[in-house]
Amino acid sequence: IKTKSKAEAALVTRRQREHVLFVEPAEPRAGDTVRVHYNPSNTSLAGATEVYIIGGYNRWTHAESIGPLQMVAGDTASSHVSVEFTIPSDAFKMDFVFSNSADGTGSFDNNNKLDYHVPVTGGVHKVTGEPVVEPPLHVVSICVEMAPIAKVGGLGDVVTSLARAVQDEGHNVEVILPKHDTIDYTQVEGFVETTGFSWGMTYNRVFYGKVEGVDTYFIDPENGMFRVGMIYGTDYLEIPMTDAERFGFFSKAALEWLLQSKRQPDIIHCHDWQTAPCAKSFWQDYQPFGLSNPRVVFTIHNLNYGAELIEEAMSFAQVSTTVSRTYAEEISSHQSIRDNLDKFHGVVNGIDPEIWDPANDDFLPRFYDEADMVEGKAAAREALCNHSNIPNKAGVPMVGVVTRLSSQKGIHLIKRGIMRSLERGCQVVLLGSAPDPVIQQEFDMLFHELKQSYHDFMCFHLYYNEPLSHLIYAGSDMLLVPSMFEPCGLSQLIAMRYGTVPIVRRTGGLNDTVFDYDMDHKKAEWEGMTPNGFSFDGTNDDAIDYALNRGMDLAYNKPAEFRKLQANCMSQDWSWNRPALEYIEVYHAARKPY
Structure with missing residues (x-):
């Protein structure tokens, strides 16, 4: 499975690069001829009347170099230019930058200093005949x-x-x-x-x-x-x-x-x-x-x-x-x-899929994968409700919150999201503590206030507990992550690994990993995926209500579609591949x- 997911990750990376650079054949071999296609209109060389490729091999360490070679246009309907050359027999990597000048005095596209690199297979050492591989770092x-x-x-x-x-x-x-x-x-x-x-x-x-x-x-x-x-x-x-x-x-x-x-x-x-x-x-x-x-x-x-x-x-x-x-x-x-x-x-x-793995998680009452997701999540929800001392109302969505209770995490939006979920008949379980004792006291008071009207529907665990976090990720239908800013965020990735749909504010890494069910089909396709959650942009009640209501409407009105969305979340690769x-x-x- 790991080998397959690594290959798929490399394929997505290559496909995303094709709007700028691709090669024929797609997997070039040492000693063979290769044609490099480059689209300057999507780079810093947009509008250039001439384009030159300048390159080398084996992370620029090989004695042979490429060019500068002028690239020529092919099909007039395409903005790509191309050039053909032969790869040395002892290469494992081709390395490129592009310029609008052959003498090095013009502008360059060096992929934001990363350069462009294309793997080469079949290279052998000219003296020993041994396969040539990239040395480890x-x-x-x-x-x-x-x-x-x-x-x-x-x-x-x-x-x-x-x-x-x-x-x-x-x-x-x-x-x-x-x-x-x-x-x-x-x-x-x-x-x-x-x-x-x-x-x-x-x-x-x-x-x-x-x-x-x-x-x-x-x-x-x-x-x-x-x-x-x-x-x-x-x-x-x-x-x-x-x-x-x-x-x-x-x-x-x-x-x-x-x-x-x-x-x-x-x-x-x-x-x-x-x-x-x-x-x-x-x-x-x-x-x-x-x-x-x-x-x-x-x-x-x-x-x-x-x-x-x-x-x-x-x-x-x-x-x-x-x-x-x-x-x-x-x-x-x-x-x-x-x-x-x-x-x-x-x-x-x-995230590390071996650490966060519902098919091998000892904190869950039973293991599950995509094939038995419904049964596995149901067992986790039952255990979560028992731990939280609330009845399991299996016919309504369970909304989870696992967070540090700080201003960064959107305190007012968390409160609003909890309130809206309860108003719509959902159950809610929160796990988290606040570094600020004032905020900690606010949530303690909110818990006791809400318990008066929603005693069978909610529970706050105002501390951190690793095993309980696993139960919430697995036992929830949706996870609320309304951060004001979020450099990356891991909770939305963990939630998806456990088949829980993230509801997020569109910021930082939340924007890069959660693709809205209604609006982000093209964005998801670019990442080799399909939509996996619900998102919103603002910071007021209406904004979070917009995302939450759509998620709850799908869960209530189209439960089969909602289960399909949960299974899709589980299938996506958010590992480190x-x-x-x-x-x-x-x-x-x-x-x-x-």
Whole structure:
């Protein structure tokens, strides 16, 4: 199944590129002739009277090059131009950029610095005759969260799942993490102390183990910076250490360990403000003094925190990303971002289908897949109602909410969505807590008020509980995600994996992953999918009512169509298959010598 879904992900990626670039044959072989077709009208070369292809092979490392060759128009009805040439017998990849000038003085289309790359099959080494394959990358991710052992938010999920996905593509991935004293180290396979080093006026012990199959190293400074009983929050303690100071120390300690252990990875991948200091420190303190091989990729998971550190990392990183295309557009004018847009990319997060899998989820009363989705979700709903101490009213939709109760998540829209769902006769179960005690009290009061009129229809669980979240994802018919902004969002992806229809506000990653049942057929088709939810644009009651009412109308009036929509959600691939391929291209782009 995994091999098939990877092949389908690669096919969608290739098909999406065809409006700009395609080749004949579609799967070129080394030693054969290939024709490259390019459509400048959909690129920065729109309107060019001449187009030239400039290329190479094997990530630009091959001795042979392509052109510059002038591309010529074919069918007058088409805006594509093309050119033909022969691929060397020892190639595994073709690499292209395009220009409107043959002498390098004109404008270029380099795919926003990623270049264009086409795989080549059948290449053999000219001396040994062995098959030629792309060498694996060595990627080191430096971060302060990692699921499931050190997870506070979505950052931890992304670090683990991306590492596993890139590793599955044949690359060598390692993670460096602080040795938080809050981690249950029995969850770390083969956990052992391996070495240590003196740096930063303290001795730093280094431990090793595997987390979800990923090689992970833990740095434990004896100055006690990570023996504080929490991952975040020391700014509010009496101890004289802020989170920024602790994570700044860790960022540089991780680089120091790479230097002292004589590692020379290809990529150092740092994440958010917490390890943003890696980017500047690498180039100023380590690259000139022995840690010479790596290049830096920086990912913004949430611009809401640490803007100054993010701006610094954006300047020093070779390539930067954020966690969805729409969020990249939304933050592109921010002071931290705008001066480095030419190396900034949006890559939509995925979820790990082995971790979130209703066919193998021990938190559910029974396993299920698409074939027995109705029965499986019914059993989960029964268990959810029992846990929530409400009767199971199986003839009405169940609306779930799994969220952090903060302003980002659209507090007023969550309240309105709950109220509208109850007014329409739905059952509602909410799971979540608020960092702000005032908001926590508001929801506690709202729960008691609503219980007076809707005691059999709703329950709030105002805390976080991992097993219960699985029950809500599986036992709900719809999941409400009305965020004011959402860099990517994972709850809508998890919901779809469990056959639950997302109701979302059209922002950030929600806009990139949820295709409205009534309006987004073309958008879904572009992603190789069909519509999978309901969405809205505004921030008032009417806006969320518009999406919710359409979802509830379908569930009430056309239950068979609604079940078909749920099954469609389950069938879609929101794994890391495609994002991993995109990140691998980002990693290679970071290593380009120009």
